[in-house]
Amino acid sequence: MSISVVLKDLTADIDEVARLVEDLDDSAWHGPTPATGWSIADQIAHLTFIFTLAKTAAAAPETFKQITAAAAGDFDGAVNAALQQYNKFPPKELLARFRAEGEASVAALAAVPEGQVVPWLVNPLPPVVLACAGIMELFGHGQDIADARGVRREPTDRLRHLVNFAFLTRDFGYESHGLTPPDGPFRFELTGPSGDVWTVGPEDATQRISGSAHDFCLLVTRRRHRDDLDLTATGEQAEQWLGIAQAYRGPAGEGRQPGQFAELADARR
Numbered sequence: 001m002s003i004s005v006v007l008k009d010l011t012a013d014i015d016e017v018a019r020l021v022e023d024l025d026d027s028a029w030h031g032p033t034p035a036t037g038w039s040i041a042d043q044i045a046h047l048t049f050i051f052t053l054a055k056t057a058a059a060a061p062e063t064f065k066q067i068t069a070a071a072a073g074d075f076d077g078a079v080n081a082a083l084q085q086y087n088k089f090p091p092k093e094l095l096a097r098f099r100a101e102g103e104a105s106v107a108a109l110a111a112v113p114e115g116q117v118v119p120w121l122v123n124p125l126p127p128v129v130l131a132c133a134g135i136m137e138l139f140g141h142g143q144d145i146a147d148a149r150g151v152r153r154e155p156t157d158r159l160r161h162l163v164n165f166a167f168l169t170r171d172f173g174y175e176s177h178g179l180t181p182p183d184g185p186f187r188f189e190l191t192g193p194s195g196d197v198w199t200v201g202p203e204d205a206t207q208r209i210s211g212s213a214h215d216f217c218l219l220v221t222r223r224r225h226r227d228d229l230d231l232t233a234t235g236e237q238a239e240q241w242l243g244i245a246q247a248y249r250g251p252a253g254e255g256r257q258p259g260q261f262a263e264l265a266d267a268r269r
Helices: 003-021 040-059 061-070 075-087 091-110 127-149 159-168 172-176 213-220 236-244 262-268
Strands: 186-191 197-200 207-212 231-234
Touching: 003 040, 003 091, 003 127, 003 159, 040 061, 040 075, 040 091, 040 127, 075 091, 091 127, 127 159, 127 213, 159 186, 159 197, 159 213, 172 236, 186 213, 186 236, 207 213, 207 236, 213 231, 231 236
Parallel strands: 186 207
Antiparallel strands: 186 197, 207 231
């Protein structure tokens, strides 16, 4: 997928998340989300921080390296410090900063010369992969906001970028659980919102995941429990992976409980 297409879809996702919160009053901004200890304001503050990092990585690599070197021993502490930094702004100003930093990161990634990588938290990444990581962040944190508000986001085929990103990051779940990733490849065969079947991975792979692409994205961002999702594993390794999948580095977090959103799902039928 070309960088221009991914960045166009990243821009659309930024706008979608912004519209989820633009009509909230101050008290709702500080209401809880399903992510324990995180308010809606925290979610937007975190995304603003991530986009600021991406902008800096693409436009000022040496500055980015200095920032991440200072936080290397305690990145979680840096994340929490960023929440406090951005949460000092009133909701409307925080939203404006979220939009501005999101748009600036898109522009910075678009300006990276073809074939060049940008520094990131562990390894340098091509701009297109970092843009897909942004889509992953927006999907997961946007889902927390939507769940807090009791609203349903309409899935789009922009999710394909997250599916591709999850294929690249398949081993993160193993790493977070101290497990050795299998040597053999996986294949994903997922039905997108428009009805098209998306495939990633070799055709002869014996370990397969099939089902709804939207549910798959909820799985790899750990916003729904696997028992509540329309996903099928073929092969023992694929079956194990459904229980540990995550498309982000670091601790898996609490995840979600089976049936946690059953009432919300029933209300949408």
